[in-house]
Amino acid sequence: MLSNSLIELDRAHFIHPVSSYRSHEATGVRVLKSAKGATLTDISGRQLLDGFAGLWCVNAGYGQDSIIEAATRQLRELPYATGYFGLGSEPAIRLAARLAELAPGDLNHVYFTLGGSDAVDSTIRFIRYYYHAKGTPQKDQFISVESGYHGSSTAGAGLTALPAFHAGFGVPYSWQHKIPSHYAYRNPAGSNPQAIIAASVAALRTKIAELGADRVAAFYVEPIQGSGGVLVPPPSWLKAMHAVCKEHDILFVADEVITGFGRVGPLFACEEDDVVPDLMTTAKGLTSGYVPMGAVLMSDRVYNTIADGAGKAAVGHGYTYSAHPVSAAVGLACLDLYENGLLENGRKAGRRLMEGLRALADHPLVGDVRGRGMLAAIELVTDKERKTPLPAEADAARRIFDRAWDNGLVIRAFAQGVLGYAPPLCCTADDIDGIIERTRTTLDQTLEDRDVRAAMKG
């Protein structure tokens, strides 16, 4: 009864992010009610393993008392403090200092946002300002990678390279350019890691030459492409791209919104490739989704150029909720958890997850298994030799998500027939085994899908 009235209210009033409004009205909402550890409970009492940590953000898992207490304490003591007018709050200052200490190299300056999209958007503004301050405002062209996701702000959506974020929105802008993805499973250069790196380096060099190095402001990259289907570059790919940018005096922006905070093993994925970006965007695991927060980490060089360029003038970029004290208190509590065993548990659980997913490789539908740490995907095909994607009629995003849900599992089901995994780092061995077993059942059911069967026969 309660559930029915919620469904009606939702249908009438709640606009869901990145959804077909009309399809959603027809299907109706699924209401989540509570959660603990890696287990969600919906409003009907059904329990599900959360193989996707909400939206790859609840890295700490649900119901962590230390986070809840930190937020409650801060809500009582000081629920809001602005950073404007030279004001600040203790948790925001401490979190900035702690991030600077933990981040690679000289990423010593932190601008807080509310999430990932406005972190990316902030970098665009900071970078434009930086080049104005340097006296080279003509460096105003931005490059990112096909299949990349950098949020859905007005400007950031044009760095994103996924069709749904462009169609009907008038982006990308003429100053936003792309190079092909490393996508190892379907790379025209083949699957050899060195060949993939060489192809990406060549593509970046060609794009820079085409635009003119004196026009290129920045290159944006996710250490692992998330929303494009969990595309994992070969080791040292990031380092090679970073070297090209350095050579041409182009700012290198690592978008670690998904990969940060232990998602792939270390606190930041850049560390694995020994790369120190000029700017880094983070969000999600920063507060594990308990409250909204993102952060732009800025190198000494970028910060000092902006600071000196502005002199006594205000750098006109700010949000009311930047450096929100409750979010900052939550961020500090999350860092405590990461440093006191959660990253370690995530690495252990990640090894089990990858082993379990790799054991599914001989399933007739599994074409590729990829991932690092607690970020993984399997890509389904109807013909392994030809790597034929599932047919559009099989409606992979909807049907596979629904089957997994009915099996008590939440995963990301991408339209192209990719199943994405990003479980909380707190997962136990049983949680991981449950995710694998429920995936196996989901795959077996998908093999019985009439449209999949038709494609396999054809």
Ligand SMILES: Cc1ncc(COP(=O)(O)O)c(C=O)c1O
């Ligand atoms: C790499 C990356 N950048 C930016 C964003 C945007 O973050 P948000 O949804 O918090 O605005 C996302 C979100 O998934 C992301 O994956």
